[in-house]
Amino acid sequence: MTNNKSGLSEIVKSVCCWIEGFIFLFGCYIVLFGHLTPGGGFAGGVIMAASFILIMLSFGKERTDKLFPRTRTTLVESFGALLFIAVAWLGIYYGGGFFANFLHQKFGGTPFTFLSGGTIPISNVAIALKVMAGLFLVFYVLSTHKVILDEDISKTEKDK
Amino acid sequence: MNTLPYFVLIPLAGAFLVVFLNVLTRNKVRVISEILANVITLALFIMTIFMFNKSGMYVIGKWVPPLGINLVLDGLSGLMLSIVNLIAFTATLFSINYMRRYTANNYYYALFLLMLAGMNGVLLSGDFFNLFVFIEIASIASYALVGFGTEADELEASFKYMVMGGIASTFILLAIALLYSQFGVLNMAYISEAIANSEFNILLKFTLFLFIAAFSVKAAIIPFHAWLPDAHPAAPAPISAMLSGVVIKTLGLYAMIRVMYNIFGFNGGNMLAYMGLISIMVGGLLALGQMDMKRLLAYSSISQIGYIILGIGLGTKLGILAALFHLVNHSVFKSLLFMNSGSVYHRLGTRNLDEMGGLNKVMPITGGTSLIASLSISGMPPFNGFFSKLLIIIACIQSGHTIFAFWAIAGSIFTLAYYMKMQRYAFFGSLKESYKSIKESPFFMSVSMIILAILCLATSFLLIPQLRDAVLTPAVEVILNADTYKALVIK
Incomplete structure (x- = not known):
């Protein structure tokens, strides 16, 4: 599983192997209980993205390329946004207004229990997907891509 | 009023759908994003036609204001919505052929639709924080679009735009x-009510100052x-058309008018008029x-925004009517002129006037539409620019500012001068040997230029009393009477 050629030392990799799943799980918890406890889609999404960033930092980009390739990240990001908009849009048809919480209107639920939020947990999941994929993409692009301008090329040619 | 959320919902969903499908x-299939973007902008434009002379409020998520968020449609936002979505449609039509020169078309259309969603949101938002969020959505999308070519000067322009916009x-x-x-509320109408009932203290004055400074940056x-x-020339041509045509007006002028006149009930004395006068002359020179x-067109935008500000700053009914009329007209002809420059760039690969000449012989549609737009913006009858500039000048004289009127006429002469210069260098004169084999711009680019050229003539008819009362007068009344806006929300 571990590749000695890329990434950081064996110690970092071993520790990362242990904790990456827990970080991701904690992110999921923050997202799913966003309507009951502090946190929510954005905070949870950032934590979930942090787990992928940790993997990328310790193992190098090859492993994240396999785990979460760029096309899949883009797909997850767009899907998150579309899911959020879809939930808001369904409110027009089933709840009587844009963003109306139609599930809560229909099923109610006891306050402070998991199933009391109606559409809010779904929206939180949507935001989390968007933020996770978006933040990871930002990190990925900033750390692996470099803009090379024509001026830079001519400068290096001059130096040679 | 049930259609109001769709103005934000459709372009926002479209933006992510474009990326998702791609x-x-x-x-592999470029045409998906092209069709999707064009269908969305056309649908939005058709929807705006039914929005004229209507007003109302839409409550989001069944949370009634001042706690909840609301969307408000009145004469002013209806007028702006229609012009924004019209220019957006012609720009996407223009993009079909023009954007083939770039890679990553899907991101272009996604950002374009995101910018459109932001602008529609700004126009409809009845809540200050949402106004800010939508301004940011539109601005950030436009920063990315300005640097879309990722050449050194484009990135520099985008960075400069981002710093100042930030x-x-x-x-x-x-x-x-x-x-x-x-005041403890964010709803615009409730804040307006609270300001009207409280003393205009130093904190409120400072707040107003911050708003005017910020929106002046956005309106350039x-x-x-x-x-x-820097930013407008660096962007791809359809984006320049959007930026000069509608973005600076939506994020800058519309927001400034809304905050100054409707929220603070402050007409600024002649402050705006003086800012306008400086812009007219410095931009023109x-x-x-x-x-x-x-770059010439970009400076011209600054000058023409000056005319709009001058008209609004006069504060009279005729002045505001003329300013709004000029705003509509400027959106049409400036977008057309930027599309002309894009069309020339598409075929010649240069924006330098020195390297052009005699293009009328090989690009008759581009040349002809550009002549129409140049005459319109310089204020030649029978084109729309003549009527709006004439009205601004009459409004200046009517309100007793004869010097303003002379100043505006002098500015108009400068406008004529630099557009004649542009025509002379680019489209008249002798054609270079190397350009003899050049063809007219592709089909969709020509179609969108022809649509806007026809509108240069057709918008003159907005002065016919029946059309004026349906389109322009409701907007003027909203600006002049802050209570109409409040009455829509506070019942």
């Missing part, structure tokens, strides 16, 4: 925070204009010396 098809956004956020600290009024002559076609 990833699914592995970026400072402006910070000012807006600070001003909103100050208002919230004072001199001396806050430094980003515009700077445009006169440009040899880069798009």
Whole structure:
């Protein structure tokens, strides 16, 4: 599983192997209980993205390329946004207004229990997907891509 | 009023759908994003036609204001909505052929639709924080679009735009925070009511100052204009058309008018008129010396925004009517001129006026539409620019500012001068040997230019009393009477 050629030392990799799943799980918890406890889609999404960033930092980009390739990240990001908009849009048809919480209107639920939020947990999941994929993409692009301008090329040619 | 959320919902969903479908098809089918973007902008434009002379409020998520968020449609936002979505449609039509020269088309259309969603949101939002969020959505999308070519000068322009836009956004956020600290609500109509019932103290004055400074940056009024002559030429042509045509008006002018007149009930004395006068002359003089076609057009935008500000700053009914009329007209002809420059760039690969000449012989549609737009913007009858400039001048005289009127006429002569210069260098004169084999611009580019050229004539009819009462007068009444806006929300 571990590749000695890329990434950081064996110690970092071993520790990362242990904790990456827990970080991701904690992110999921923050997202799913966003309507009951502090946190929510954005905070949870950032934590979930942090787990992928940790993997990328310790193992190098090859492993994240396999785990979460760029096309899949883009797909997850767009899907998150579309899911959020879809939930808001369904409110027009089933709840009587844009963003109306139609599930809560229909099923109610006891306050402070998991199933009391109606559409809010779904929206939180949507935001989390968007933020996770978006933040990871930002990190990925900033750390692996470099803009090379024509001026830079001519400068290096001059130096040679 | 049930259609109001769709103005934000459709372009926002479209933006992500474009990316989603393109990833699914592995970026092989370019036509998906083109069709999707064009259908969305056309649908939105058709929807806006039914919005004229209507007013109302839409409550989001069944949370009634002042706690909840609301969307408000009145005469002013209806007028702006229609012009924004019209220009957006012609720009996407133009993009079909023009954007073939770039890679990553799907991201272009996604950002374009995101920018459109932001602008529609700004126009409809009845809540200060949402106004800020939508301004940021539109601005950030436009920063990315300005740097879309990723060449050195484009990235530099985009960065400059981002720094100045970022400072402006910070000012807006600070001003909103100050208002919230004072009144404890974010709903625009309720804040307006609270301001009307309270003393106009130093904190409110500072807040108003922050708003005016921030929106002046977004509208590129001199001396806050430094980003515009870099950003507008650097963007791809359809984006330049959007930026000059509608973005500076929506994020800058519309927001400034709404906050000053409707929220604060402050007409600024003649402050705006003086800012306008400076913009007219400095923008015009700077445009006169440009040899880069798009840079000339960008400076011209600053000058023409000056006319709009001058009309609004007069504060009379005729002045505001003329200013709004000029705003509509300027959107049409400036977008057309930027599309002309894009069409020339598409075929010649240059924006330098020195390298052109005699293009009328090989590009008759581009040349002809550009002549129509140039005559319109210079104020030649029977085109729309003549009527709006004439009305601004009459309004100046009517309100007793004869010097303003002479100043505006002098500015108009400068406008004529630099557009004649552009025509002379680019489209008249002798054609270079190397350009003899050049063809007219592709089909969709020509179609969108012809649509806008026809509109240059057709918008003159907005002065016919029946049309004027349906389109322009409701907007003027909203600006002049702050209570009409409040009455829509507070019942």
